[in-house]
Amino acid sequence: xxxxxxxxxxxxxxxxxxxxxxxxxxxxxxxxxxxxxxxxxxxxxxxxxxxxxxxxxxxxxxxxxxxxxxxxxxxxxxxxxxxxxxxxxxxxxxxxxxxxxxxxxxxxxxxxxxxxxxxxxxxxxxxxxxxxxxxxxxxxxxxxxxxxxxxxxxxxxxxxxxxxxxxxxxxxxxxxxxxxxxxxxxxxxxxxxxxxxxxxxxxxxxxxxxxxxxxxxxxxxxxxxxxxxxxxxxxxxxxxxxxxxxxxxxxxxxxxxxxxxxxxxxxxxxxxxxxxxxxxx
Amino acid sequence: xxxxxxxxxxxxxxxxxxxxxxxxxxxxxxxxxxxxxxxxxxxxxxxxxxxxxxxxxxxxxxxxxxxxxxxxxxxxxxxxxxxxxxxxxxxxxxxxxxxxxxxxxxxxxxxxxxxxxxxxxxxxxxxxxxxxxxxxxxxxxxxxxxxxxxxxxxxxxxxxxxxxxxxxxxxxxxxxxxxxxxxxxxxxxxxxxxxxxxxxxxxxxxxxxxxxxxxxxxxxxxxxxxxxxxxxxxxxxxxxxxxxxxxxxxxxxxxxxxxxxxxxxxxxxxxxxxxxxxxxxxxxxxxxxxxxxxxxxxxxxxxxxxxxxxxxxxxxxxxx
Numbered sequence: 001x002x003x004x005x006x007x008x009x010x011x012x013x014x015x016x017x018x019x020x021x022x023x024x025x026x027x028x029x030x031x032x033x034x035x036x037x038x039x040x041x042x043x044x045x046x047x048x049x050x051x052x053x054x055x056x057x058x059x060x061x062x063x064x065x066x067x068x069x070x071x072x073x074x075x076x077x078x079x080x081x082x083x084x085x086x087x088x089x090x091x092x093x094x095x096x097x098x099x100x101x102x103x104x105x106x107x108x109x110x111x112x113x114x115x116x117x118x119x120x121x122x123x124x125x126x127x128x129x130x131x132x133x134x135x136x137x138x139x140x141x142x143x144x145x146x147x148x149x150x151x152x153x154x155x156x157x158x159x160x161x162x163x164x165x166x167x168x169x170x171x172x173x174x175x176x177x178x179x180x181x182x183x184x185x186x187x188x189x190x191x192x193x194x195x196x197x198x199x200x201x202x203x204x205x206x207x208x209x210x211x212x213x214x215x216x217x218x219x220x221x222x223x224x225x226x227x228x229x230x231x232x233x234x235x236x237x238x239x240x241x242x243x244x245x246x247x248x249x250x251x252x253x254x255x256x257x258x259x260x261x262x263x264x265x266x267x268x269x270x271x272x273x274x275x276x277x278x279x280x281x
Numbered sequence: 282x283x284x285x286x287x288x289x290x291x292x293x294x295x296x297x298x299x300x301x302x303x304x305x306x307x308x309x310x311x312x313x314x315x316x317x318x319x320x321x322x323x324x325x326x327x328x329x330x331x332x333x334x335x336x337x338x339x340x341x342x343x344x345x346x347x348x349x350x351x352x353x354x355x356x357x358x359x360x361x362x363x364x365x366x367x368x369x370x371x372x373x374x375x376x377x378x379x380x381x382x383x384x385x386x387x388x389x390x391x392x393x394x395x396x397x398x399x400x401x402x403x404x405x406x407x408x409x410x411x412x413x414x415x416x417x418x419x420x421x422x423x424x425x426x427x428x429x430x431x432x433x434x435x436x437x438x439x440x441x442x443x444x445x446x447x448x449x450x451x452x453x454x455x456x457x458x459x460x461x462x463x464x465x466x467x468x469x470x471x472x473x474x475x476x477x478x479x480x481x482x483x484x485x486x487x488x489x490x491x492x493x494x495x496x497x498x499x500x501x502x503x504x505x506x507x508x509x510x511x512x513x514x515x516x517x518x519x520x521x522x523x524x525x526x527x528x529x530x531x532x533x534x535x536x537x538x539x540x541x542x543x544x545x546x547x548x549x550x551x552x553x554x555x556x557x558x559x560x561x562x563x564x565x566x567x568x569x570x571x572x573x574x575x576x577x578x579x580x581x582x583x584x585x586x587x588x589x590x591x592x593x594x595x596x597x598x599x600x601x
Contacts, residue, residue, distance in 0.1 A: 097567025104560030262400035273384035
């Protein structure tokens with residue numbers, strides 16, 4: 001059961017990250033390879049804020065995504081906006097290059113070994129069938145809340161409606177007097193902030209290290225292929241679901257736990273090539 | 282386009298340089314660069330001419346190295362069988378992953394190949410025959426075909442040069458064959474090619490397998506030269522590196538990837554002492570090229586050449 005709980009925690013990260021990727025892809029048509037690096041930046045921001053300014057975890061939970069989101073906004077304004085008219089390929093390559101730069105710099109400054117971040121909540125909670133560290137429980141609940149809030153924001157509010165409309169037909173939405181480029185910038189900032197938030201939440205569980213997002217982003221790509229990027233809810237469900245599957249694999253056949261998500265991806269491609277929640281494109 | 286006489290002259294100079302090179306430069310460095318050049322050409326065959334962006338080519342390159350090492354070191358068979366095993370193994374992996382990956386298009390294709398490469402990477406970390414973190418070390422350099430003494434770096438250089446020319450020639454033939462023309466048609470407009478009766482998926486799959494096999498040839502040759510096969514060669518970073526080589530030289534140009542590979546291998550040689558900074562520099566090159574020089578070195582130079590010498594050319598630009 002403990003492994004299942006860990007699986008759920010990983011699922012929470014997959015869900016938040018694939019959600020951010022989906023939101024960004026919907027609006028910018030860019031697969032954000034920098035997502036893993038921005039996840040790492042979120043964790044590092046929290047760690048640095050704690051170490052140098054004594055900012056507690058709860059404040060970092062807000063501050064760090066804001067800072068990293070702002071960084072994302074700058075990136076979008078300076079670089080990403082120049083390549084929207086090109087093939088998807090170039091967005092992929094550009095963000096890959098940015099990820100190399102960010103992770104390389106972090107590795108150069110702080111090395112690749114991890115630094116611990118103290119858990120803000122200690123102790124365990126008895127769930128009846130098992131005792132789960134309270135902090136991990138908090139992560140799962142927090143991720144669920146954040147994911148659902150993002151879903152609500154995009155599917156049920158006026159700003160979300162603009163966003164969806166601009167995804168469908170940016171020219172028309174501009175003609176109605178809505179500042180689409182600004183909307184795009186904000187969307188990227190939001191997606192990046194989500195990644196950073198996941199990073200802050202991950203900091204007390206994993207070690208804060210320069211390469212903590214490198215492999216994660218590749219797994220999240222597989223999650224995105226499985227779920228398809230058409231639906232927000234689809235990303236959330238797929239993320240948590242795959243976390244669970246990974247956790248269960250750890251119980252029954254540990255050697256495959258690293259690869260099970262990729263196997264699932266292969267199976268989904270065989271059976272439903274467009275992804276579980278995706279439209280054919 | 283250059284005149285025929287100019288072209289012959291350029292080819293003659295390059296051939297003379299290639300033959301004389303090991304007596305001037307360090308042969309192992311040249312051989313490594315040739316292996317990467319072939320690897321980049323194989324990648325470019327897929328992206329430049331079939332329009333398929335694979336971000337997982339390291340799985341073919343790296344696995345072929347392991348196959349070579351296993352056949353030559355563990356089974357104690359001659360190197361030519363190792364090379365064949367590397368090529369066949371890479372082609373087999375290409376057949377399986379390619380058949381799945383071509384079910385999605387565009388950027389999903391890149392993500393799927395990347396994911397499969399990561400799966401292969403995790404497999405290599407755990408599988409017993411790869412030697413895990415240590416890799417396969419000390420693969421012996423046995424005589425090729427029973428007679429060619431490959432333990433001599435200078436002799437081996439000419440062997441590697443021949444392998445490279447074989448691979449390069451194969452790619453050249455593929456591109457200029459009817460098959461290559463159909464590939465380009467699919468790249469430019471898949472629906473139209475399908476409407477003309479071409480089964481696009483079969484063409485794409487064959488291109489993918491060919492590219493995988495050639496990447497495998499490059500990987501197996503590298504294992505023969507450096508006498509080891511490690512996790513680095515199957516990692517996502519290696520997949521990114523080969524993309525960068527093709528991008529620096531020029532996507533969809535036939536000589537671009539070769540030049541890109543030589544530039545990057547040279548760069549790594551000189552920057553090895555900078556450690557993590559090599560990654561940063563690679564990242565910066567990615568960003569600069571994508572923003573400003575998308576045609577790559579060869580692409581930009583040939584554009585300059587055309588603008589300088591053929592200001593009023595009525596000849597339509599050729600796609601390759």
